[in-house]
Amino acid sequence: MAATDIHQTIETVFRIERARLIAGLARMLRDVGRAEELAQDALVTALTDWPKTGVPDNPGAWLMAAAKRRAIDGIRRDQMLARKHAEIGRDLEDARDTSVEAIEAALDDDLxxxxxxxxxxxxxxxxxxxxxxxxxxxxxxxxxxxxxxxxxxxxxxxxxxxxxxxxxxxxxxxxxxxxxxxxxxxxxxxxxxxxxxxxxxxxxxxxxxxxxxxxxxxxxxxxxxxxxxxxxPDEPEVFGLLALMEIQASRLAARVGPDGSAIPLPEQNRARWDGLLIRRGLAALERTEMLGGARGPYALQAALAACHARARRAEETDWHRIAALYDTLQEVTPSPVVDLNRAVAHSMAYGPEAGLALLAEIDAAGRLRGYAPLPAARGDFLFRLGRHADARLAFEQAAALSRNEREKAFLLRRAAACG
Amino acid sequence: MRVMVMVKATKDSEAGIMPSPELFEAMGKFNEELVNAGIMLTGDGLKPSSQGKRVAFDGPNRTVIDGPFAETRELVAGFWIWEVKDMAEAVEWAKRCPNPMPGPSELEIRPFYEMADFADVITPELAEQEERLRVKLADR
Incomplete structure (x- = not known):
């Protein structure tokens, strides 16, 4: 194997082993910085030795052994220095913590x-x-x-x-x-x-x-x-977060237009959603629910994302389920933005009047003042009710609040479409 | 990057010989390592080609060909889909796989096409067409 090839192999092996190596060393030494240095030293040793000996059968164990030798050398040197400087008394606690014996014992532990x-x-x-x-x-x-x-x-x-x-x-x-x-x-x-x-x-x-x-x-x-x-494997919120990320990531390819602008969910080409990630996300969500974590904040957001992921066409979206999930999310993690999204979901599930009623609650609480998406949602609900003049005012108000040029243009287009 | 790792068929896999309990166990352990490293997306085994079919195309014609198929070494007996940082990482993980067959065997690693690979294929006309469609949808 050419020298550059073996070096690349060693660096790749090291990359695979690195986190575990640092983890094992940090646990022994209680010092992440030192652990990271020792791992790096082990790589240097491997880069010298492996081109001669070949990559060992268990490279992880080899690297750990090399790092451990360096760690022990370092501690012996530190202890000698400590004695020289007559600071034994003060450092005794620390020295006991990270003595050679403690490290040897830690190595034998099930880590x-x-x-x-x-x-x-x-x-x-x-x-x-x-x-x-x-x-x-x-x-x-x-x-x-x-x-x-x-x-x-x-x-x-x-x-x-x-x-x-x-x-x-x-x-x-x-x-x-x-x-x-x-x-x-x-x-x-x-x-x-x-x-x-x-x-x-x-x-x-x-x-x-x-x-x-x-x-x-x-x-x-x-x-x-x-x-x-x-x-x-038994922690429901871990799977809730994983489900949320997998489903959101499934849309990465579909959510940016050729000019780099963001494409909103209902307008995305669903054929470009990543089916493998959706399946993985749905499986993770199922596991969360099986573990009794359906009401976790990440699980709820994942369940919302899953409603969209399951719909082959935007029209098939189960808005009743989404509205119910927002009801729960509002209880678990109350926030004005959740309130607003909940209003939108209810307008989709039960009609624009339902949405307007929830927006009135947000207003009454004095929340989200100056937040463009609020009048934008109101404009949409009013437009769907046929109250075009009121809708136009709401869209214009939203456009005036928006700081994003593209969003502003979109809102003004919607205002103009109200006639 | 996403890669497909294909387990190439052998005489044994084509004969439908099941892996030994030891191999099952070793493979289970390897799969667990892949999962714990966060790179395994999915994977499965395929039945011998004697249970497969091919549909051959020639212009408008379609011909169905029943298995088994002769060129054993070119057949696939199983696959994984991994998410790795680069091909070098995929190769290192593949090297750690227990030999999936009783005799000599082979894994083949092939990267997936990604959006960036299509940058040159998407013409300005196509991009514009998509943009028009999008505006229309947004204004609906």
Whole structure:
């Protein structure tokens, strides 16, 4: 094999093993930064050794053994230094934690869920959502700082600093690098799911012509969701989020026009929806429901997405079901935007009067003032009732509030169509 | 990127010989690894070509040909669909697969076409046609 080929092979093998390697090391050393360095050192060793010996049968174990040797050397050196500096007293606690014996013992442990532990650590609630996203993409996704910066339309320096600070914060918090149990678990899992969905949405918000790394975030988030589903097969909200992402991603190819503009759902060419992802999404949703998670916030949104995914034509959409799901969503995660969407769903299921009645409730509560989609929905309901003059006023009001040129033009066209 | 990984047929698979319990177990473990790595989308096994049919086209003519088909090495006995970062990753995962057959066998990895591949095929006329249709739909 040519030198470049073997190097490419080694780097690919390393990419596959990297997250697990970091996870195992971080769990032993309680230090993600050091774990990442040691993993990188192991790659350097492999790049020297493997061209001579060939790729070992179990490359993951080989890399782990190499990293472990470096870790132990490092600790011995640190302990010697510590003694020299007569700081033994102060560091005793730490030294006991990460002694050679402790590491050897940890290695013999069943570390089956160490990757999961790393995911939970990278998504620890002591970190901001942005820091969690960057650290997750770096440690588990294997993205470079530059790639993360481009993906989040940020500068490399900003992201690098964010990651360094996140590692420092984790260093102080000293989390257990384990999958949390008991009462902590729900909140910690919510923190993980939030980050994965944040990454997905960042990719989903990307428009045509932008750096390809941005839409790739969707694939990255789906991958994380699938990993999580594989490792936590009994956690309903994991499957709820996975279902939501798979179904939303099934429309990626259909939702952008040739000029790069967004195509709204009812007008998309459904033949371009990805049937494989829809099937996977529906299967994940079924699993959520089987696990008793149908009322989870992600599961409910996935169920809404599924209603559209199941309809072969826009006219076949089950609006009664969608309206009922919004009723539940309003109870579970109340928000003015959910109220508005609920009004639209009710107008589709039970007629425009039903929609107007719900909009009146939003008005009465004094919510969504200055939010263009509210008068736009009112215009649509009025238009469908034949109240064209009132509809025109509503569309004009919506157009005046809109900050998006394309949306503004669309609303003005609708106003003009009212006659 | 999405790839299809095809398990090529062999004399054994064409004879309908079922995998041994050991192979079943090894394959189950491999599949679990694929799932836990987040790359497996779907996969299935296919019955021997003796149970298959071909429809041959020649201009307006259609001819139905019953299996089995002769060129065993070109036949497919099973497949996966994986979502991977690149072909190199697909190759490394394929290397980790237990030999799917009792004798020598082969996996073939083929990438799917993606939207970007059609960029050159979509002419400005086609794009414009689609845009007109869309405006019409939006104004409806």
């Amino acid at each position: 089956g869920d160490e990757l999961l532990g790393l995911i939970f650590t990278a998504c620890h609630p002591v970190l901001s959502a942005e820091a969690r996203a960057a650290l997750t993409l770096r440690l588990i996704g294997g993205l470079t700082t530059d790639e993360i910066a481009r993906a989040f339309l940020s500068s490399e320096a900003t992201i690098a600093q964010r990651i360094v600070r996140a590692k420092k914060t984790l260093g102080k918090a000293r989390p257990a690098f384990e999958v949390p149990r008991g009462t902590d678990r729900r909140q910690r899992l919510a923190s993980v799911l939030e980050v994965i969905y944040l990454i997905f949405n960042e990719g989903y918000a990307a428009t045509a012509g932008e750096d390809l790394i941005r839409p790739a975030l969707c694939a990255e988030a789906q991958r994380l969701g699938r990993i999580l589903a594989g490792l936590m």
